Amino acid sequence: MVLAGLQLSRLKPFPQVLGKRFRVGGSKWYILDTMNVAVDVELDHARETASVIPPNVLVHVLVYADECGVDTRAWFSGLGLTRAQMLDPQVKVSYHQARTILLRAIAALGEPALGLIVGRRQKIGSFGLLGLLMMTSATFGEAMHQAIDNHQICGCLLDIGFEQLSGEEVALALWPRFDDPQLQPFLCEEVIASSLMIAIQLLGPEFGLKRIELTYAAPAYKSLYPRVLGTHVQFGARHNRAVIDAQWLTRPLPGHNPLTARQALELCKIQLSQRHDCRDEIVTAVQGLLRDRLDHPPRIGEVAVALNLSERSLRRKLADTGHAFREILNEVRTERALELLRGGSMPVMDVADAIGFSDAREFRRAFKRWTGISPREARHDHT
Secondary structure (H helix, E strand, O other), X not given: OEEOOEXXXXXXXXXXXXXXXXXXXXXXXXXXXXXXXXXXXXXXXXXXXXXXXXXXXXXXXXXXHHHHOOOOHHHHOXXXXXOXXXXXXXXXXXXXXXXXHHHHHHHHHOOOOHHHHHHHXXXXXXXXXXXXXHHOOOEHHHHHHHHHHOHHHHOOOEEEEEEEOOOOEEEEEEEEOOOOOOOHHHXXXXXXXXXHHHHHHHHOOXXXXXXXXXXXXXXXXXXXXXXXXXXXXXXXXXXXXXXXXXXXXXXXXXXXXXXXXXXXXXXXXXXXXXXXXXXXXXXXXXHXXXXXXXXXXXXXXXXXXXXXXXXXXXXXXXXXXXXXXXXXXXXXXXXXXXXXXHOOOOOHHHHHHHOOOOOHHHHHHHHHXXXXXXXXXXXXXXX
């Protein structure tokens, strides 16, 4: 096997340390993944900074912090995000941004068991469209499979799967996306506790988990696990999973509605497909701020302040992604202008004003420079 110019079979000795960084000659770093493949660390960094995760989990943590009277503004420092953006349905965050906010939250709140706390507070409405899809499914088994297939649209920071352990037992299996032992307890706690709450809402208070297996060592607050999750927890296990009795899978759900379930599923598929259209987190953050004030576009210095960065840092971060501020502004303006031109009969002057031009002629020249066609041609081509 050859990867990144290295033939793995010739690497001697090969460091068998799963998820850890290593070098083989030269200065390039690699990481050993679960398939015993050496992956370029830069590629792993690209995955970690891809803005593809809805901020649902972060919103639950922020709401809890508000109730505790804790100021959360500092949690966003240096991340290219603001607290207000967390409530924007179009905003996505990266794993790097999410983990930084969560680790800051755990420290600021003084709650190492924050995953259990946040997870047990969630209701089926917390899952948005996915919650509606589960609620209107025919059986609990169908709801469980739909949740697993579409879990990425509600901001889950782990990968989730279904395991048939025997004729009597099935499990919700959890896999970390990154080697992140510091955050893994929170991630597993939040998913298992919230899943338990949803199952109880769907099936009634008689539902319970058979057992829980977790790969990490028992934390100092281990006594909270059975109290919150209602079952025995095995730490230091080979897998991360919550085991249930297979008989629950065939239990019919009282909220079943085949039409609503189909509609919710189609909307979930759309959201899932949009998740793969991602860009670097700093580019996404700048785009979001520009879209909010496009009629009077902020200067780069104002954007930097809003993102808790210096102007120099923002320019450098954008340059690292191969983008410039002016380029992003022009892209956002083009996107909005095309949307308005193709959306109806809005006068060109009004379109120009909506994207920050006070002169229609200047807008026409800029639009043709961006797209190669005039605003009139763009409208005509669409119709």
